Amino acid sequence: MGEPHRFSDYLVLGDGPVADILLWKKPNQSILILVLSTLLWLLFEKGGYNLLSFISNVLFFLVIILFFWAKSAALLNRPLPPLPNLEVSEEVAVKVADEMRVCINHVLSMAHDIAIGGDLKLFWQLALGFWFISYIGSLFNFLTLVYIGVLLCFSLPLLYDKHQALIDDKLYVVQRIVQMQYRLIDEHVLGKTPST
Secondary structure, eight states: OOOOOOOOHHHHTTSSHHHHHHTTSSHHHHHHHHHHHHHHHIIIIISOOOHHHHHHHHHHHHHHHHHHHHHHHHHHTOOOOOOOOOOOOHHHHHHHHHHHHHHHHHHHHHHHHHHTSOOHHHHHHHHHHHHHHHHHHHHSOHHHHHHHHHHHHHHHHHHHHHSHHHHHHHHHHHHHHHHHHHHHHHHHTSOOOOOO
């Protein structure tokens, strides 16, 4: 037998600059983003700075810089700041609306299945999922949770890339255990007979 099939996590991550950064193919950019996110987290979390006031101040300074650049360009006969046409095209708006419509219809369909159809399995899945999210949310504030997500994004893909075979084996064992437990719950708690 040959080596088990190994898929490319580089392709899974988008096969581009995002994959390069998350898999540390461009270490300088990866370190820069990690250091900046750590500094922002320290500024907001430990420094007591507010996200809304930070965004407001950054935009305010940007407007001031562009205003004085435009005024000095007119006085010194220099080119204006290179700003693109700042508008949302109808094509982009329609594409976003279509994506949102699909997501909203999916959520409404699930709500209908639970409320009208009495889908007990889906109800328990959602209940456990919301409970888990609530529990995790009670342990951390939102900004710390986002920062933990950034740290995981920079570490998990790299670890998986280096140890894919070992991790796949362990995940397969966990999947089998979860499937067996799920079957037991289906049979005993929900009263369903196993399908043969």
